[in-house]
Amino acid sequence: MQPTGELRGDAVRVGGDARQRFYDSRGYGRPLSGNEIALSRIEAAHLLFRGDLSGVVLEDGGAAIGFERFFVASAAAAERFAVRYLVYADLRDRGFYLSPTRDRWPGGDDAAADAVDFVVYERGSTPDTGDVRYPVQVVGERQTVPAAGLAGRTLAVVDEESDLTYFAATQPDVSGGTDYTPPTGLAGALLEDRVVVWDAPDALYDRGFYGRPLTGRAAEVEGALQLSLVEAASLAADGALSLSRTVGRRRDDGDDGDRGTESAGDTSRTADDTNRTADDASRAAAAVIDRGRAVEGDRFDRRLAVYRRLRNRRVVPKTGFKFGADFRTYLDVDTVDDLPHSEHLVRVVEPDHTFEPRELSLDVRLAGGVRKEMVFAMADAADGSGDGDDAGGVEWLSVSRLTP
Template identity: 70%
Template sequence: MQPTGHLRGDAVHVAGDARQRFHDSSGYGRPLQGNEIALSRVEAAHLLFRGDLSGVTLDEGESDPVGFERFFVACAAATERFAVRYLVYADLRDRGFYLSPARDPWPGGDADVPGAVDFIAYERGSTPDTGNVKYPVQVVGERESLPAAGLAGRTLAVVDEESDITYFEAAAGAIAGATEYEPPATLDGVLLADRVVVWDAPDGLYERGFYGQPLTGRAAAVEGAVQLSLVEAASLAADGVLSLSASVGAADADGGPVNAAARIVARGRDVEGERFDRRLTVYKRLREADAVPKTGFKFGADFRTYLDVETVEDLPHSEHLVRVVGPAHEFSPRELSLDVRLAGGVRKEMVFALTAVKRGDSGDAAARDSDVEWLAIGRLTP
C-alpha cells in the first residue's frame, strides 16, 4: 500500500519509509527526522498523479485523505502560479531530470540563482545531494511579462494557454568579429532627411567596410556615391572621419564650424526619438568589436551582423539578429517566441542589446557611450 501525506503549512510530510522510497531513490523532497520527508506541494502533486502516494490530508482536523484532483485544485487556489509550475515540473521529471524548488529550505535553495527561478533541474544522474545544476528553471505563463534585465543564465519554461511548454536558454553573450577595415581619414557628406550621401566615396568604404549602400542603376552616370544610414553616419562623424559639406550650412547657430556628429544625432532623434541613441551606442560597440552591423529591418530587428567581412563580393551569411531595448524592457513571451523563432528560421542567433540612453552635457550634443548588456536567447530541448 502506498503511503499517505499530511499537509503542514506549505509542505506535505510523509512518514514510514519515505526517505528511502522517495528522496534517496528519486530525489523528491527533503529529509526530516528519521525516515520522514517533507515534499513541496508540486512534488506531492506529482507523486499523487503517479499513484506513488495514496492521498494527502489537507489539515490536521480532516481525517480523510484526498486524491490528486482535489489536492491540485486546493493548491492552485492557495499557491500563486501552481498550475503552470506543476506542468513544468512534471514535464522535466518525465524527461528524466531530478528537480527541487529553488528556495530554502529545499535543497535547491543552496544554488546561487536569482529569486525568480522556480526549480533547479540537476544533471541527469545527479541528485539534489550532489548539487550538479543543469538548468535553473524560471516558469513563465504565456500572458506574463518577463523583465529582460538579469535573464542571463536562466532556462525559461513558457507555458502557453493549451499547456504546451516551450523552453528557452538565456545566456550572457558578446559579439566579437574579425573584420579588418579602417575607414579613410576623411569623408565629406551631405545630410538629407534621413540619411547622408557621400558623393565621392572611396571604393573600400562599401566594398570592404560594408558601410552604406551605393547609388546604382542602369546606365548610371554617377559613380562613387554611397548612401549612409544615420547610425552609420553618426558613428563615422563621432570618430572624426565624416564631415558635412557646406551645402547643409557652413556654421552652427553660434557661428562656429559645423558639428557633424551633433547634427546627425539631432536628425536621428528627430526621426526616431531617444531610441536612436540606443541604436547608435550598440552600432558603435559592434564596430569596435570588429563586427559589421547592417539593418535588420527585413527580419524585424535593429541589426544583422557579419563577423568577418573581407569583401562584399564574397559576403558570408550574417550570424546574429540584434534587437536594441532599454534596460527596463519587459518581454511578452509571445514577442520573445516570435523573435527567437524567426532568428532560428533564418539560421541566426537572437541577441538583445540592453542599453540606457546617455546624452552629452548639452541636450543636442552627440550621445555618450552607455553600458550594453548582451543577452542571447535561443530555443532549448532539455
C-alpha cells in the first residue's frame, strides 16, 4: 500500500516510513522529525505520477486526490508550476537527484539565487552531500531572462510543445596571445562611416589585423587601409592615429592676404600635413567617436568599450556581421596569411539586457553551427576611449547548448 500525503501550506507531508522510502533512497523531499518528510508540490506530483503516492489530501480536507487534480490545483496555486514540473521530471528521468531551492536545499550551505528553481546533484551524490552540478533556472519560451547574474546557472527552456532545451551560462576568460603593438604616427582621413589610412605600414594589417586593404586589379595605390570606426577610435585613443590636416588658402572679399585654415577630419588633407601630437590623437579620437555616435547612437560607445577591452587582452576583434554578431575574435594572430579560425562570436548588449529565449537559442545555435563560442559582452555607454583593461565596464557571459 502506497502512502498518502497531506498538503500543508506549500509542502506535502508524508509520514510512516517516508524518510527511508523517499528521502534516504531517492533524494525526495526534506526530512522533518522522526520519519516524516516534507515534499514540494513538484516532488509530490512526480511521486503521484509514478504511483509512489496513493494520493494527496488537500488543506480543506476531504478525500485524497490523484495526480490529475493535484497537478491542476498546483498549477493554479504555484507560479510556473507546469514548466518547472516538466524540467524536474525530465532530469529525474535522466537519473539525477535534484531538490527545489526553497528554504535551502537539503545538505546545501547557502541559499540559491532567487531565480534558481532546482539544484541538480552530481551523479552518485545525494542531497546530504550537497555536491551541486547544475543550478537550474526554468523559463518558458515566452519569458524574458535577465543577462545579469545568469553566469553559473543552467537555463532550462520549455517551449510551447513542452520540449526542453538546456543552456549552460558561464563567465568566460576571453584573453589571447596576439603580440602586436601598433606604431604611432598613423594619419587617416575620416569618411562617412570609416577611416582610410593612405600609407599604412604593412604590419598594421599583416600582423595586427587592423582594417582591410583597399586593393583591386591593376591598382596603382599601395598601402591604403580602410579602418572601421571602432578600430580608428581605438587607435586614436591609444595615441597612434591622428586625422589628416592641411593648410588651405582662401581669399575673403576685401582682403588681399591669404589666410590659413585647419580642421581635423577634412578628407582632402594628406598625411604629409599631419601634426602627429598627442593633442591631434585626442582630437582624432573625439572626432571619430562623434561620427560613430552619429552613425549608431550610444551603441557605438558600448561596442568601442568591448573592442578596446578585447585588444587590451591581446585578442583581435573583427566584425561579426556575417554571423549576425558585433565581433568575431582571434585569440592568437601571428600573420594574416596564417590566420587561425575565429573562436568567439561576441554580441554587445546593455548591462540590463534581457534575453528572449527564442533569440538566445538562435544565437547559440548559429555559433555552434560555425564552431564558435557565443559570448555576450554587457557594456555600459561610458566613453569607450578610456585607458586600461577596465575601460567601459564590461562583463562577459558565455552561453552554450548543454545535454545534462
